[in-house]
Amino acid sequence: MxxxxxxxxxxxxxxxxxxxxxxxxxxxxxxxxxxxxxxxxxxxxxxIKINNKELLARINSKGGFVFFLVDFLNIYEEVIDLFKSIELPKMLVITKADVIPKNIIKDKLLKKVKKLYDIKEDIIFSSVKTKENLDYLKNIIKDKKQVFFVGLTNSGKSSLINHLIGANITVSKNCNTTLDFIPMHFDNFTIIDAPGFVSSSFIDGMSPKGIVKPLSYQLKNKYYLKFLNINLNMDIDNNLTMYINNNVKVEKRRCEEDFNNQLKVDNNVDFIIKGLGFINVKKGCLINFNIPRELIEVRESIVGGSNE
Ligand SMILES: Nc1nc2c(ncn2[C@@H]2O[C@H](COP(=O)(O)OP(=O)(O)OP(=O)(O)O)[C@@H](O)[C@H]2O)c(=O)[nH]1
Ligand SMILES: [Mg+2]
Structure with missing residues (x-):
């Protein structure tokens, strides 16, 4: 057996x-x-290599309601495209709401995400640390026969299920902890944990430690920022705010580096480094950087300007 x-x-x-x-x-x-x-x-x-296409096909072949989980630092188009590829009734859950910096008005953030990514379905925040919306989620589950928890790896799917129903699924800060569907049957409904989708991200499995502290810089064009093995510079003096994990050390250095990539951006955009977080850049400029272009997305800021 x-x-x-x-x-x-x-x-x-x-x-x-x-x-x-x-x-x-x-x-x-x-x-x-x-x-x-x-x-x-x-x-x-x-x-372990999770195949997104196979996972999507498996989810779409089932019946039920889907909670798609993503944390605040990992909202980007590649992930939202996965959300949109799910053909079952669904809802977007922004997890780990406890790490969202206090300067961000969550209501506004939610509206911006909804508009920018053209999301028709409901979006809610959740946190297992502060218990935000756990009762709300429990109420939704009660009305469904079968509920899937899917989303990017490390987004907190297993943690959330454990907190909602007192299960004991393995949780860790590493990627792809959950390896296959885990169905849990109750009298009136079934809850199913799923392996996480993987994205083309810079770093795997970086779960924010505590509240993300926005790091603001006035960066003169002669200087560049160095963090992990990323170098980043702008062609004009600019103001920027970084929303990345607190445990990443950022240094400001005088320019003598070569940057093999460039991207022209408008005023008030988020320069997203997939898997790490994003940088809100105030003035339109040319951004020079040294990591592959496919690890970057740029969007109209979801935090800058009127949200702060
Ligand atoms: N701050 C905070 N951390 C959380 C929260 N929920 C989960 N985490 C952390 O996020 C990390 C990943 O949690 P998991 O529940 O294993 O994530 P998962 O989505 O099941 O991951 P995979 O099974 O690997 O796809 C762990 O270090 C958790 O402690 C939350 O609400 N707040
Ligand atoms: Mg899991």
Missing amino acids: IKKCLGCGITLQSKSPYTLGYTPDMEKDYCERCFKITHYNAKIDAD
């Missing part, structure tokens, strides 16, 4: 210790990987 791991959804097996799903004891409900993540906070680098 096939038995699935309650932590990540993979089929359990006791034959091959280096293959996913391994447990030394088939009586156990969790695989060894989940055990190590939960008890030793282990970073497991198994080479």
Whole structure:
């Protein structure tokens, strides 16, 4: 009989210790990987490749209601396109609302996201830390037969389910912790956790630690910003505010670097570095940078101007 791991959804097996799903004891409900993540906070680098197209097809072949989760730093077109590709009734949930900086008026943010990305469905915030909207979500679930929690990897799907129904799905700050669908049956409804979609992001699995602190700079054209291995400069003196993880160190240095990429932007845009966050740039300019163009998106700002 096939038995699935309650932590990540993979089929359990006791034959091959280096293959996913391994447990030394088939009586156990969790695989060894989940055990190590939960008890030793282990970073497991198994080479897991979630195929977005296959995952989408699997979701669209089912019936039910979909909560699509994304956190505030990872709202960008590539992700919204995934949301739009879901053919079931759905709602966008902006998770980890507790990390959204206090200068941002959440109502306005929501309206801007809705308008900019032309989202017809409802959008709500949620947080397992502050319990924001957990009761609201519970009420929606009660009226449905089958509810899927899908979204970008690391967006907080498993955490949210654990908090909504007291489940014990494995949660971690690494990507692709959940490996397969995990259905949980109740008297009147079924809740299904799903593996996360992957995006072409700069960094994998960076979950914001605490409230994102906006970093504001007056950046003279002779200087550039260095963070992680990214270099970024503008062709005019400009004002910018960075919305990225607090644990990323940003340095201002005098220009002597080469930048192999350029992008011309309008006034008040967000320069998005996929997987890391975004930079609100006040004045239209030419942005020079050194990372591949496909890791960047630019949009009319969802935080700048009237939202601050
Ligand atoms: N600050 C904050 N962190 C959260 C919240 N929800 C989840 N997290 C953190 O986000 C990280 C990812 O959580 P998971 O629940 O494993 O995310 P997931 O979407 O199930 O990820 P995959 O299964 O890998 O696709 C963990 O470090 C969680 O602690 C939240 O509401 N607030
Ligand atoms: Mg998960």
